[in-house]
Amino acid sequence: MELLSYLINGISLGSVYAIIALGYTMVYGIAKMLNFAHGDVIMVGSYIVFIAVNQVGLPPVVAILLSMALCTVLGLAIERFAYKPLRGASSLAVLITAIGVSYLLQNLALLIWGSDPKNFTSVVDIPALDLHLAGGKIVVSSETVVTIVTAAIIMVALSFFVNHTKLGHAMLAVSEDKGAAQLMGVNVNSTIALTFAIGSALAAVAGVLLCSAYPSLTPTTGAMPGIKAFTAAVFGGIGSIPGAMLGGVLLGIIEIMSKAYVSTQLADAIVFAVLIVVLLVRPTGLLGKPMNEKV
Template sequence: MSFLTYLINGLSLGSIYAIIALGYTMVYGIAKMLNFAHGDFIMVGCYVIFTICSTLSGNTFVGIIAAIIICTLLGVTTERIAYRPLRGAASPLAVLITAIGVSYFLENLALLIFGADIKSFSSVVKWNGVTFGDGSLRIQGVTIVTIAVSIVILIALQLFIHKTKEGQAMLAVAEDRGAATLMGINVNKTITLTFAIGSALAAVAGALLCSAYPSLSPYTGAMPGIKAFVAAVLGGIGSIPGAMIGGLVLGIIEILSKTYISSQLSDAIVFGILVVVLLVKPTGILGKKIQEKV
């Protein structure tokens, strides 16, 4: 039963990576930029939940809703102030460097407000979980909720993209921004909506992350954000199902690496996978090769 337990834990961790990777892949697929501050949006959401739960006697529901709202506003504001003026920049490195700057800004702002001390984060999920058989297999409540939430989010995003007018606009902008503009689509509004959705997902991922790993610091979202980027690349950045698959695969590999190889080498294995994927199949599992027009 132990292997099955590790596999389920890997699916849980991978579901968190998948939710984060969905934000990465949506922004890249539509805005054609990598928002490396995305991991720090997770940290902001965690601190919002922590602060509200500390002041409102553990009202986690209010904390999660507030985190989603604040992270959404943060994502929209960041896109409007930091990224939109650089959208027509001659070099894409300008936007990438700005994203890294936003990341450091948020981390240092959190350091000034909350300090560097690691804070204990009470689990948002209060359900104890279920036990199977003679008790050798126990699935934590947060594990079940995390996997279920990731599936619901994937289905909801797929329906939103393919069944709504706004989702169709996103597909059009992702395919050809110039042609979408000629067809009357408001590109700026579409990209802003994409950032809003991605940032809201970061808040949800933050709540689940700190429920599974109850510690909080200004750097809480940094490493999960980078690993989620690896998951997005593994699945095929720009593909929503690919981000989900990449996250699940990466989570399982990380947990099994920690268990059967070495906890110190697990991160090296994760990033080694990124190198292998880029060498063997740069487009990822579900990514498509794009031919540039000249």
């Protein structure tokens, strides 16, 4: 029963990583850039919900929708002013800019909200789930249930959007060949901006779920989950939406199991060690496709 409880908690944590990883994998798959400021958008979204609920008094659902809207605007602004001017620049220049945007958001949050941790009150208001099994009873928290269900819904909706809508097909075309897509009438700039908008909206949802489970909110809240989610995206195969989901869930399970059966101090090291082993065996990740470079 204890093992099953840890497994459920791992899937819950991994679902949060998966939602964050979807933002990384979409931006990389389409724009071929690593948006390391993505984790800090999570932090901003969490602060917006915290203020909207605790200081303004908005209902949680309205606060979450507001957070998604403002994070979408933030994501579009980051893409427009930080990344779009570097569209033809080297990957190193884009990477340095992404790190700079990350530190900018952290320091702005520090100036606006201070360094004191905020006690994030869970916005999930449903009863816990009791699982009665042969070996006993497991109580699954409401946050865990909502996190797993939300991740599954987002995964299905995003897959449908990419594979069965005109805008989704435009994303796939841009991810394959920007030049050819532009010749076929696809607006590459708008498509990349849309990708950032979707990823940032998902970051707001992930921030709410993360802080509901781990209710301490600081300007660096999104830093480590962002890095782990990027690891999950690479683990599953960056550029692959199902890969991001699989990588996130597996990463969460590995982390929780490592904390439970090995050491809480070594859990992160074990996670990254597993990533290294997987990449040595499959350099493109679990579901990643090998890229053939034409010369």
